Amino acid sequence: MKVFNLVITVIFITGMMSCTLDKTDYEAELSAVVTDEHEFEEAASFNSNGYQINLEALNGTLFKGYNELRFNITETASNQAVQNAEITFLPIRRDADEEAYSCPHGYEVTYDSTNDYYSSYAVFDYETATDASWEYYFSITIDDETFTVLQEITVEPQPNMNLNMTAFTGNDGEQYYIALIAPKSPSVAENELIAGIYKYDRPEAEIGSFPDPSQFSYSEVQNATLFLDPRMPEPSMGNHSSPNNQDLTQGDDGLYYGVVNYTMTGNWTLNFILQSSNGDVIKGTEVPTDFTPGVEGERGELHIDILF
Amino acid sequence: MRFLTITLLLLTIKMMGQEEDVPLDSIQELEEVEVTATIKKKIETAMKMNVSVDEFLASSDDISFIKRGAYAWEPLLNNMGMERSTITIDGMHIFGACTDKMDPVTSYVESNNLASVNITSGQEGSSHGATIAGNVDLKSKSTPFSMQSNWTGSYQTGFELNNKQFYNQGDIAYSSRNFVAEGSISYRSAENYSDGNDQEVDHSQYKKFNTSIGLAYKTSDLSSLRVDAIFDVAKDVGYPALPMDLWLSRAIITSATYKQFFQEGMVKAWDTKVYYNAIEHYMDDTTRPENLVHMDMPGWSTTYGLLTKLHLSKNRFNSEIQLNAYDNLSIAEMRMYPQDRSERTMFAYSWPWVTTQYAGFSMNNSLEVSEEGELNFGGSLGVNYNHSKYVDFNWIFYPGAPQEKTRWLPSLYTGYKQQVNQFDFSIGIGYGHRAPSVSEGYGYYIYNSFDRYDYIGNPDLKNEVSYELNASAGYSNEKFSLGVNVNYFYIQDYIIGRILSLGSPMNYQSVGVKGYTSLDYATLFNFSLNSSYAITHDLHWNGTLAYARGLDDDKGNLPFIRPLSYQTSLHYQSGAFGFQTTLNGDLEQEHYSPEYGEDLTPAYTILNLSADYTFKLNNYKTVLQVGAENVLNQYYSTYADWGNIPRMGRNFFASLQINF
Ligand SMILES: [Cu+2]
Numbered sequence: 027m028k029v030f031n032l033v034i035t036v037i038f039i040t041g042m043m044s045c046t047l048d049k050t051d052y053e054a055e056l057s058a059v060v061t062d063e064h065e066f067e068e069a070a071s072f073n074s075n076g077y078q079i080n081l082e083a084l085n086g087t088l089f090k091g092y093n094e095l096r097f098n099i100t101e102t103a104s105n106q107a108v109q110n111a112e113i114t115f116l117p118i119r120r121d122a123d124e125e126a127y128s129c130p131h132g133y134e135v136t137y138d139s140t141n142d143y144y145s146s147y148a149v150f151d152y153e154t155a156t157d158a159s160w161e162y163y164f165s166i167t168i169d170d171e172t173f174t175v176l177q178e179i180t181v182e183p184q185p186n187m188n189l190n191m192t193a194f195t196g197n198d199g200e201q202y203y204i205a206l207i208a209p210k211s212p213s214v215a216e217n218e219l220i221a222g223i224y225k226y227d228r229p230e231a232e233i234g235s236f237p238d239p240s241q242f243s244y245s246e247v248q249n250a251t252l253f254l255d256p257r258m259p260e261p262s263m264g265n266h267s268s269p270n271n272q273d274l275t276q277g278d279d280g281l282y283y284g285v286v287n288y289t290m291t292g293n294w295t296l297n298f299i300l301q302s303s304n305g306d307v308i309k310g311t312e313v314p315t316d317f318t319p320g321v322e323g324e325r326g327e328l329h330i331d332i333l334f
Numbered sequence: 335m336r337f338l339t340i341t342l343l344l345l346t347i348k349m350m351g352q353e354e355d356v357p358l359d360s361i362q363e364l365e366e367v368e369v370t371a372t373i374k375k376k377i378e379t380a381m382k383m384n385v386s387v388d389e390f391l392a393s394s395d396d397i398s399f400i401k402r403g404a405y406a407w408e409p410l411l412n413n414m415g416m417e418r419s420t421i422t423i424d425g426m427h428i429f430g431a432c433t434d435k436m437d438p439v440t441s442y443v444e445s446n447n448l449a450s451v452n453i454t455s456g457q458e459g460s461s462h463g464a465t466i467a468g469n470v471d472l473k474s475k476s477t478p479f480s481m482q483s484n485w486t487g488s489y490q491t492g493f494e495l496n497n498k499q500f501y502n503q504g505d506i507a508y509s510s511r512n513f514v515a516e517g518s519i520s521y522r523s524a525e526n527y528s529d530g531n532d533q534e535v536d537h538s539q540y541k542k543f544n545t546s547i548g549l550a551y552k553t554s555d556l557s558s559l560r561v562d563a564i565f566d567v568a569k570d571v572g573y574p575a576l577p578m579d580l581w582l583s584r585a586i587i588t589s590a591t592y593k594q595f596f597q598e599g600m601v602k603a604w605d606t607k608v609y610y611n612a613i614e615h616y617m618d619d620t621t622r623p624e625n626l627v628h629m630d631m632p633g634w635s636t637t638y639g640l641l642t643k644l645h646l647s648k649n650r651f652n653s654e655i656q657l658n659a660y661d662n663l664s665i666a667e668m669r670m671y672p673q674d675r676s677e678r679t680m681f682a683y684s685w686p687w688v689t690t691q692y693a694g695f696s697m698n699n700s701l702e703v704s705e706e707g708e709l710n711f712g713g714s715l716g717v718n719y720n721h722s723k724y725v726d727f728n729w730i731f732y733p734g735a736p737q738e739k740t741r742w743l744p745s746l747y748t749g750y751k752q753q754v755n756q757f758d759f760s761i762g763i764g765y766g767h768r769a770p771s772v773s774e775g776y777g778y779y780i781y782n783s784f785d786r787y788d789y790i791g792n793p794d795l796k797n798e799v800s801y802e803l804n805a806s807a808g809y810s811n812e813k814f815s816l817g818v819n820v821n822y823f824y825i826q827d828y829i830i831g832r833i834l835s836l837g838s839p840m841n842y843q844s845v846g847v848k849g850y851t852s853l854d855y856a857t858l859f860n861f862s863l864n865s866s867y868a869i870t871h872d873l874h875w876n877g878t879l880a881y882a883r884g885l886d887d888d889k890g891n892l893p894f895i896r897p898l899s900y901q902t903s904l905h906y907q908s909g910a911f912g913f914q915t916t917l918n919g920d921l922e923q924e925h926y927s928p929e930y931g932e933d934l935t936p937a938y939t940i941l942n943l944s945a946d947y948t949f950k951l952n953n954y955k956t957v958l959q960v961g962a963e964n965v966l967n968q969y970y971s972t973y974a975d976w977g978n979i980p981r982m983g984r985n986f987f988a989s990l991q992i993n994f
Contacts, residue, residue: 045612045614045634046582046584046614046616047614049632049665055681213726214681214682214726214727215727215729215730216726216733258680260677260680261673262626262671262672263680264839264842266838266839266840267837267838268837268838269731287730289730289779289837289840290682290840291678291679291680291682292672292677292679293677319842320842
């Protein structure tokens with residue numbers, strides 16, 4: 027009987043033997059190139075006029091591309107949060123010749139009473155470099171008292187290709203920006219694709235004293251359609267695409283919403299055609315749909331590369 | 335040659351051959367039941383005494399094969415593939431871990447650990463789980479208890495010249511009054527085979543190691559406990575018809591069985607088994623430098639199950655009531671490597687962690703209406719549950735498809751057999767459902783190199799429903815027998831791949847994407863004719879003719895349907911010498927299906943010869959056999975050879991079997 031028991035034990039252990047090769051940890055696979063940490067953390071904090079202003083951004087860093095920004099204002103003396111401030115802000119980039127440029131941004135900062143913070147956004151089109159230095163101009167009015175703040179900031183390269191952006195001149199000669207907002211961390215799935223589409227408003231007024239917001243005005247493109255054709259550019263994937271994608275249309279919040287299906291992890295190109303509300307193509311070309319194994323997929327004129 | 339050493343070691347153990355009658359006592363009944371299980375047909379064919387499991391199954395009229403190389407043929411029962419039949423080992427469910435069907439269940443056993451194969455056609459096989467085509471149950475060897483300690487064993491060795499196949503197989507059994515231990519071990523290795531034009535078929539080599547162990551302990555006069563384990567490893571297996579080979583496939587198949595017999599009352603026996611099996615399967619394309627993309631495609635399949643069975647008998651009524659439950663998890667991954675290996679690899683699941691749980695209750699009854707008439711009836715009711723862990727993959731093609739799905743799978747059949755003098759007749763009907771397979775329901779970009787499409791599973795597929803008619807008629811006397819078998823299946827919501835206008839291929843060889851969809855119906859007709867004649871006492875003739883026709887709802891041909899095929903064999907026995915010859919072939923496959931990548935397969939005829947000699951070697955019964963297959967070295971491929979790969983050309987074989 028002892029032998030018998032022993033043999034049963036051996037069989038049991040053999041049965042439990044682990045596999046020769048380990049299975050892929052899918053969650054780890056998805057976060058291999060894109061971290062899934064998307065917490066708002068303090069990106070900057072400064073004192074002015076007896077107030078402390080905190081700026082929060084995702085992971086506490088400002089990146090090239092779309093940045094959602096959150097502000098808190100506290101009266102330093104009473105340590106009370108200020109909820110009735112009127113804030114405008116203007117990001118300015120200076121190139122090597124000290125020429126000033128801006129980027130799409132929410133000039134009027136609004137107060138979000140449900141979440142108790144002021145919110146805005148900025149779509150940085152350049153990362154900080156020797157020929158590109160960024161600063162914020164804040165104008166804050168609290169109880170009829172206005173003060174301005176100038177704050178230097180650093181824009182880091184975008185580490186997450188899923189939040190890439192592109193800037194281009196449309197067929198109408200205007201300057202446009204498309205910035206990806208979501209999915210931040212895509213998976214092999216149907217992903218809701220959110221993008222911001224902006225346009226530079228050519229100034230009509232004369233240049234006033236710097237910083238003159240009318241010279242640096244951007245607006246959301248209204249009622250356009252962003253046609254989507256996602257493809258894998260990798261030669262061995264032969265211009266592979268995915269089914270059931272939805273073109274992006276504008277939502278109530280001004281952003282553009284659509285659906286992108288990623289059929290596997292890796293490099294993808296989102297080929298776009300931007301069409302204005304009256305049906306004119308602002309930018310973008312159709313890409314070939316043929317399956318061409320061994321040939322790198324052709325990218326359209328308007329596209330953003332992603333990787334996950 | 336580690337395996338050979340082990341084999342030889344086993345053989346040097348001193349063995350005593352004893353087959354005397356044992357005195358009667360209360361264990362007699364137990365033995366009787368177990369002995370009947372071992373006296374069934376041996377695992378050998380008319381041509382060869384030492385065969386692989388595939389070769390053995392191929393000798394059955396009901397089974398044909400899709401062949402992707404020299405190894406692990408996919409059995410088709412009634413011209414239906416693995417999804418539509420259940421293949422079990424002693425009733426245990428095992429599911430292959432390969433999305434490309436490189437590993438049917440039959441590839442995880444070896445002929446020397448099997449006692450017999452039970453093939454049940456249609457719904458009569460539903461007691462082993464929901465099926466359309468029927469069930470193939472591989473019965474493993476089970477040595478009965480004996481009154482006196484008793485050793486038995488056998489050793490087989492042989493080689494086949496064409497593909498330099500060598501095999502060594504040994505099995506040994508010890509039985510005593512209350513303890514049985516048995517084991518088997520086998521190792522085969524083969525190189526590439528050559529076709530009828532003497533061209534070597536690249537990537538057709540294989541190596542297979544298989545061992546099994548069984549231990550039984552008699553817990554009382556009328557009860558016993560038995561544990562079994564099979565361990566199978568296939569390594570470096572080529573699949574010439576596929577764009578990939580196999581690096582390693584490993585299976586561990588374990589079970590524990592408790593049997594209780596009853597001397598009085600209607601319940602005669604109760605049989606309960608719990609089992610566990612795990613399969614891992616790793617494909618390899620590094621042997622194919624011509625491939626544009628390097629891919630890793632590992633797969634895993636793990637199954638737990640329970641089987642409990644009551645055997646009832648009263649007067650002329652026999653019944654078997656069975657509860658059958660299992661849980662399977664199937665996982666298959668694919669990782670594609672970009673041409674620039676420093677870039678990110680591309681990953682997806684071909685089987686996104688799909689769980690299948692099944693529980694079924696079934697009954698098989700037979701009632702002897704008279705001396706000549708027997709009524710068989712039964713049925714089962716099963717519940718089948720599927721869960722896809724990473725359902726996101728399925729949502730890409732089927733947005734919003736449910737992550738979980740429960741299906742009820744009923745089955746009913748009845749049949750009547752009547753003997754009229756030397757004639758016998760039978761007629762039967764059946765009705766049954768089956769759930770879609772893991773690939774059909776949840777597969778994701780599974781590349782089919784036959785029609786060159788990527789296949790996508792649909793979680794919302796309806797159950798496939800079969801309505802079946804079968805009939806047979808036979809005549810036999812002392813010298814002559816003739817039998818006809820027909821069956822007809824009307825299969826509603828027949829599951830098959832249809833081109834999707836969505837998406838684009840993922841595998842570089844692929845030309846498009848097909849999704850599993852349901853046809854309104856398909857029909858299948860199978861016919862076979864068997865005859866035997868004893869020309870003289872020593873000279874026997876055997877002949878078979880088989881035909882099948884499968885049509886979809888548009889009267890188009892279904893794929894992999896066997897054309898008219900025939901086999902005729904002669905066996906001559908003269909004392910210790912035996913000679914046999916067979917001639918078999920298919921007619922031209924007129925009814926092929928271009929939609930599924932088939933083309934017209936020409937007719938072929940194959941002639942085989944063998945001779946054997948039985949003698950005593952040190953008092954042990956020894957058989958030596960030599961023979962030749964495809965004697966005329968015909969170049970051919972059959973209707974079910976994947977990608978028309980040619981079959982083996984002329985092959986000489988020799989084998990030796992020693993029984994202790
Ligand atoms: Cu495989």
